[in-house]
Amino acid sequence: xxxxxDGKPPKFQPPPKPVIIDRKTKKEESRFxxxxxxxxxxxxxPLKYYIERKDMIQRRKVFNIPEFYVGSILxxxxxxxxxxxxxxxxxxxxxQRGGTGLGATFVLRNxxxxxxxxxxxxxxxxxxxxxxxxxLEKRLDENLMYLRDALxxxxxxxxxxKPVPRMDHEEIPVNKVQVRMKxxxxxxxxxxxxxxxKGIKFELPEHKMQAAxxxxxxxLEFDMLRExxxxxxxxxxxxxxxxxxxx
Amino acid sequence: xxxIWTKSGEKHAVTLLKxxxxxxxxxxxxxxxxxxxxxLLVGGKNxxxxxxxxxxxxxxxxxxxxxxxxxxxxxxxDDAIIKPGTPLYAAHFRPGQFVDxxxxxxxxxxxxxxxxxxxxxxxxxHGQTKTHRRPGAISTNQAxxxxxxKKMPGKMGNIYRTSFGLKVWRINxxxxxxxxxxxxxxxxxxxxxxxDSKLPTYKDCNKNPPFPTFFADGDEELPxxxxxxxxxxxxxxxxxxA
Numbered sequence: 001x002x003x004x005x006d007g008k009p010p011k012f013q014p015p016p017k018p019v020i021i022d023r024k025t026k027k028e029e030s031r032f033x034x035x036x037x038x039x040x041x042x043x044x045x046p047l048k049y050y051i052e053r054k055d056m057i058q059r060r061k062v063f064n065i066p067e068f069y070v071g072s073i074l075x076x077x078x079x080x081x082x083x084x085x086x087x088x089x090x091x092x093x094x095x096q097r098g099g100t101g102l103g104a105t106f107v108l109r110n111x112x113x114x115x116x117x118x119x120x121x122x123x124x125x126x127x128x129x130x131x132x133x134x135x136l137e138k139r140l141d142e143n144l145m146y147l148r149d150a151l152x153x154x155x156x157x158x159x160x161x162k163p164v165p166r167m168d169h170e171e172i173p174v175n176k177v178q179v180r181m182k183x184x185x186x187x188x189x190x191x192x193x194x195x196x197x198k199g200i201k202f203e204l205p206e207h208k209m210q211a212a213x214x215x216x217x218x219x220l221e222f223d224m225l226r227e228x229x230x231x232x233x234x235x236x237x238x239x240x241x242x243x244x245x246x247x
Numbered sequence: 248x249x250x251i252w253t254k255s256g257e258k259h260a261v262t263l264l265k266x267x268x269x270x271x272x273x274x275x276x277x278x279x280x281x282x283x284x285x286x287l288l289v290g291g292k293n294x295x296x297x298x299x300x301x302x303x304x305x306x307x308x309x310x311x312x313x314x315x316x317x318x319x320x321x322x323x324x325d326d327a328i329i330k331p332g333t334p335l336y337a338a339h340f341r342p343g344q345f346v347d348x349x350x351x352x353x354x355x356x357x358x359x360x361x362x363x364x365x366x367x368x369x370x371x372x373h374g375q376t377k378t379h380r381r382p383g384a385i386s387t388n389q390a391x392x393x394x395x396x397k398k399m400p401g402k403m404g405n406i407y408r409t410s411f412g413l414k415v416w417r418i419n420x421x422x423x424x425x426x427x428x429x430x431x432x433x434x435x436x437x438x439x440x441x442x443d444s445k446l447p448t449y450k451d452c453n454k455n456p457p458f459p460t461f462f463a464d465g466d467e468e469l470p471x472x473x474x475x476x477x478x479x480x481x482x483x484x485x486x487x488x489a
């Protein structure tokens with residue numbers, strides 16, 4: 001017990017207030033970073049990716065590449081020397097985004113006059129004159145290649161579709177449609193767990209679905225060598241991008 | 248490797264080569280070497296001095312340069328002799344030039360005859376007993392011997408090979424990077440030797456190369472990026488066909 005110099009009892013010190021760290025409120029919204037900026041794992045010199053990113057930023061300053069995801073509906077106008085107007089426009093759903101750096105590609109699919117058509121465009125090709133996002137949405141999977149084996153109604157997109165208006169602050173809607181498939185055989189065995197597809201309504205009998213689970217590899221998600229944590233790389237690239245685009 | 252687009256919209260694949268700490272090490276005159284031209288020893292990419300004996304450090308000490316990982320010789324004419332110790336930069340080459348690139352190919356180890364020489368092997372079924380990727384016959388009856396140089400299994404790769412006539416599309420003077428058309432032998436980040444092309448079609452291609460080399464302390468101020476005329480610059484708007 002402390003004895004004060006005055007002889008009076010010591011002054012009451014209230015306990016320090018508890019510091020509350022509020023983790024439940026959402027952090028600042030994670031802005032969209034196009035997947036081709038993230039360098040893949042490998043032995044290449046990071047200088048190569050830095051130089052490629054400078055070229056990509058140069059292109060983005062002149063030509064607007066909008067934010068889009070797999071499952072959004074895009075319209076692309078390219079320069080075509082063989083067309084009468086010297087330019088051709090194609091509308092379709094984006095089924096896949098591949099490649100990193102300047103060679104990044106995206107595949108658009110549409111069904112025109114009962115014929116399925118897929119065109120693979122390069123994001124940074126100088127022949128592309130305009131990319132418009134008619135409908136921005138996400139789907140349950142990152143790769144919609146199964147639309148090739150689905151009923152054609154799920155891949156048809158109206159060529160004269162008007163862009164769907166969207167507010168900037170809204171979250172990107174996730175289209176949870178379960179696609180119905182044509183009868184088997186399919187181009188790939190989509191029911192197998194390696195594709196991990198959530199957007200198909202499998203109408204296969206139960207024993208077939210159970211048999212497909214035989215090829216599951218449940219140890220893969222615990223494999224530490226396969227982990228590629230891109231959060232820090234993404235932050236750096238985001239900072240770099242925002243600095244360069246403001247210039 | 249990267250894509251590069253021309254002004255007409257065509258795509259070409261391009262390999263990036265970095266010129267890392269290249270210095271001229273020694274001048275060997277024509278009489279000394281016994282060849283037809285004088286030689287210049289050039290070393291590239293600094294390496295640790297502790298992994299080699301002192302006797303190997305003499306050349307580097309004379310030139311006043313840290314120990315290099317690789318030392319190569321270039322045959323030069325007498326008017327292109329450079330003083331030992333001068334650094335060499337990527338600006339030695341100019342866009343539009345044609346170049347030969349030499350490197351050690353990726354080593355594949357001991358390989359069989361099908362992969363190494365492209366033999367067809369034997370069918371997979373129809374009665375073949377334990378013979379699917381074997382060489383088959385190695386000589387004829389009358390020869391009574393196997394000729395020298397017969398293609399047989401052995402160590403494949405890890406030998407020097409050259410890709411000829413590669414166009415230089417772009418040079419980055421700030422980071423010393425040469426953008427060379429097409430692919431180049433060797434794995435990623437391997438050491439590579441770049442020379443002016445010896446092909447007769449590209450004999451007169453060099454319009455005004457920096458001769459004998461590009462000197463960094465000279466008066467010339469080069470922009471950060473040197474492009475070939477046909478390259479599509481990303482600062483231009485998209486290509487349109489008139």
